[in-house]
Amino acid sequence: MSDLFTRLKKITMCLCAIILSFATYSLAYAKPDLKPLGPSIADHGSSYYQFQVHSFQSADQQRHYKVWLGIPKQINKNQPRPAIFMLDGNSVMARLDEALLKQLPEQDSPVLVAIGYQTQLPFESASRSVDYTPADESGKISVDPRNPERMSGGSLQFRQTIFEKVMPWVHSQVKLDTRRTALWGHSYGGLFVLDTLLNHQQHEQKFSHYFAASPSLTWADSRLLKAVERAKPEALKNQKLLVMEGDFASSTPAKMSPNIDQDMIQNNRQLVLDLASKGANAKLLLYPNLSHGDVFQASLMDILQNRLF
Template sequence: MVGFYRKAVVILLLMLVNSPSAFSRPDMTPLGPSIADQGSSFYRFKTYKVESADTQRHYKIWVAVPNKPAPAQGYPILYLLDGNSSLSRLNESQLQGISEKNPAVLVFVGYDTPLPFDLKARSFDYTPIKRDASEGSSMLGRGRIGGGSTIFRSLLEQKIIPQSEAALPINQAQRSLWGHSFGGLFVLDTYLHSTRFSHYFSASPSLGQGFQFLVDDIQEQTKNPATLKLMVGSSQQARAGVAPAIDLLPRVAQWQKQGLGISVVNYPGLSHGAMFGASLQDTLKDVSQ
């Protein structure tokens, strides 16, 4: 049964990686007031803004702090990419459910825009430089430029994390990072290149857009105490004739043998886009247990 489950997960991952329809343009309707604007009985919100070193990208950060006292070891904390859109999916009922357990501080890392996404900025920030020279080192689809993940990670670690956690009792052994699509790529890349997070949640990472080398790099990990959860939708399984680019089955087994804390969660019937909300809600519950 375990072997069957692993094989099914591998097939679903490969279909996700190779599905050209998985990365359709998101809804860009301007957002209305969020729970941060409306106020909550269970969390208090503060916001601040930062910009990139080259002043070309402008960020808005929402920090949500539980109204419940911190445990002795400090609050767990979760950083959420695509903060505008992820914050827009949060409501008072969800915050109440989280607050009844061990609520985490929530940091929504977004952009200074009324739109759900800053497509140009996130394309640069969330993607590493490609390694296949034939694909180009930084060009992505629709004329967008990528390859800025190292620069963005430096901003995250040197400015956003310290400013978000200032004067808060934080349990640094329970610092998590969640991202979807290109954000999921950034989570994988950060898992490989950072020690600032203890738990990583990568939802529908866009590996098939020239970033499969991240899987190879995970294979080279010899010791990483952090946990990594790959969250994968499976609606692409109905697509026929999709040839796998890589065989992940031996890789999954190898990761387990290496003692890496990597797991895969399957979401039957969910598309790439639907995985945003589903993985977000499960991650919020996970970090607030």
């Protein structure tokens, strides 16, 4: 990962282009657009990737998942491939297009695993609230402190679904390089990435790189930050984490979503410092003039186009 961060300087100009494209319409922490999605690249077909779709359900049968698996067409099937597992898969698939897939290096193009829900919406808010957030001291699914109409605290069960159902299916279709298998998530998904990192010793190491994009660190009275404080150094040594955040915030309350963190940069810096002090290879990447919502697209494109794992 050392060379990863030396390359970050080289992509500054590329990021500027991304920043400018968002700056014209960015509203800090604006609520996401929940209009139904149209067909994705998986429906249209690609000259560069072969897509498969599989359905899964949660252990309690309350949440229904749709997982897209994208395998590069021009590969040596006997050679393990790098891979990235991406949360909010419906919205991810809406952002993948032929131009992007064409840009990915043919000899090193990653396997794409987008984990979403059985919905036409870009985000399944109630389900992700359960799946992406860590439980309280009870260890049980309970009311979401930030959104009382939703439930939360099911990250352990969701992780088991990924490890016990999704991953075996992926491995049955393509060989993965365990040294280059990444996990990416945004907002509540960023919490899930961090929670998975903190609990990686409870299961066989599944991910080599963790990407937490604009994680909602103040959720539930900063439950995740407190978990980091309690974490033992031996559980974090040499774990590779990149926290990705925008530095643009609005002072207009009407334009802020419930996930706003007024101290986002300070909290992210403290998170990275705490993890690094316990032996993790943790870094913070700031995107100038991008908001919480903008970081979804910017971080994902950055990882894919610039091969950050």
